[in-house]
Amino acid sequence: MMCFLKRIWFDLRRRVNRKFKVLEGLQQQSNLSLDNIVKEVEVAILAKKSVTGLTAKYKALGGSNNLGFLRHTFVSQSLPKTQNNWITKFALNKLLTRESFFLQWHQENIETKKQFAPDWLTSGQLGKSNVSFVVLECLRPIKSPSFEQVAGLYRACKAGGDIFQTIKTTHTLPPLEPGSRIRDVLVHLVCQFDSPDASVFLDHYIKERNTLLSSFPTEMAHVQKTLKRIFLVIRENIHDYLGLVHGDFKASNMMLSDEKKLKLIDFQYWCYGVRVWDIAFFLSKQKIDFQRSVPVFIECLVLSEQEKKLLIFFYVVAVLLHPKPKQFHWQFKHQLLPALMILNNERVRQ
Structure with a gap:
């Protein structure tokens, strides 16, 4: 039992350490505090949609190519009622420019029933830094697709x-x-x-x-x-x-x-x-x-x-x-x- 609890403790500590390490990388690369990063993203969202109840929480998810994510919830009359959860992905410009371009093109050119990528809301750059962001539909994991x-x-x-x-x-x-x-x-x-x-x-x-x-x-x-x-x-x-x-x-x-x-x-x-x-x-x-x-x-x-x-x-x-x-x-x-x-x-x- 004690060994099991130790494993849980070490796993939690590893996750917390990773979160702070990734967040530190995002703040260093953008030369912005987390509060200012959130504000810049929220300005971009509000410029695109009229929303209420906008919230943001930082998470260190995904692989080594990104600098973490913001998880958002908000309500917009121009979006389906089920579509209240969004996620902002951060990465270096050279990595995210191509991805953002594709996702925006997909959103604007592939009809809804045939779409195969997340809904795109907006993209941008953090100040004059080399960090970009893209705001996307928040999807749920699937354990094993058939x-x-x-x-x-x-x-x-x-x-x-x-x-x-x-x-x-x-x-x-x-x-x-x-x-x-x-x-x-x-x-x-x-x-x-x-x-x-x-x-x-x-x-x-x-x-x-x-x-x-x-x-x-x-x-x-x-x-x-x-x-x-x-x-x-x-x-x-x-x-x-x-x-x-x-x-x-x-x-x-x-x-x-x-x-x-x-x-x-x-x-x-x-x-x-x-x-x-x-x-x-x-x-x-x-x-x-x-x-x-x-x-x-x-x-x-x-x-x-x-x-x-x-x-x-x-x-x-x-x-x-x-x-x-x-x-x-x-x-x-x-x-x-x-x-x-x-x-x-x-x-x-x-």
């Missing part, structure tokens, strides 16, 4: 591809930049799949994983041979399979609206590329074997033969994104080997 729900969300995202025509004709937006493992894959492989850069990157990617998984030379030789061969085959007519890529399409970035509609959050990595990367990345994070995930999704989405191969190719790439030698024996046997067998037109052993 494959059918995720497939529906993926299909809904296809409508977001129209944003690239908007960018092409009316707006200059900072490009997605490499710099982390997932962004490197997105920039050099997902977004440039039919370019020479993609081939060079794939060679580098495999070489790096050979080093990280040096205890598994036979397994990695199989991975390398299959990926390089199938890569040359599936690049043909790739333009039919390009469109909006969320980039970080995983269960923790899926939440429910008050109407119990599944929506995506965290659009910092959105880009134009091979769409099935999103599904491949989602499935790679499931920590279940290939046979219980990928074939089920292929059936849900009714994919063409080339899309199936693209999905399985990117699934292998995604599983290898953060390789862990202690887990690799299981990963190879239950996730990678069945995928490689299908890519090589071999019958998968049950």
Whole structure:
């Protein structure tokens, strides 16, 4: 009992320490106190909507790319009665500019029934600092979305591809930049799949994983041979399979609206590329074997033969994104080997 209480105590202390650390970062980056930050956000909200009962409470939620959140409640006659809870996200300008642009475009261009992202209310910058904010519909976590729900969300995202025509004709937006493992894959492989850069990157990617998984030379030789061969085959007519890529399409970035509609959050990595990367990345994070995930999704989405191969190719790439030698024996046997067998037109052993 005492050990259990100690764990609770240490967990609470860790959360409190993190909150103060993130808040300190927000105040230092913006050169503003929390009270002044709240005032600036509230001014932006009131400039957009006539509201009553406006409150704000700071919370240190989410991942390492943000500087915390404000949780708001307010009432507005121009909004549905159920829509009283909103959240303000803070992040550095270079990270939030692209996300804010997408969310505003989505709000203004995708009809309500087809929306797949949180409702956008307003965006802004804290004074003359390099910190931006965006005010969004507050969503609720979902423990484990079903494959059918995720497939529906993926299909809904296809409508977001129209944003690239908007960018092409009316707006200059900072490009997605490499710099982390997932962004490197997105920039050099997902977004440039039919370019020479993609081939060079794939060679580098495999070489790096050979080093990280040096205890598994036979397994990695199989991975390398299959990926390089199938890569040359599936690049043909790739333009039919390009469109909006969320980039970080995983269960923790899926939440429910008050109407119990599944929506995506965290659009910092959105880009134009091979769409099935999103599904491949989602499935790679499931920590279940290939046979219980990928074939089920292929059936849900009714994919063409080339899309199936693209999905399985990117699934292998995604599983290898953060390789862990202690887990690799299981990963190879239950996730990678069945995928490689299908890519090589071999019958998968049950």
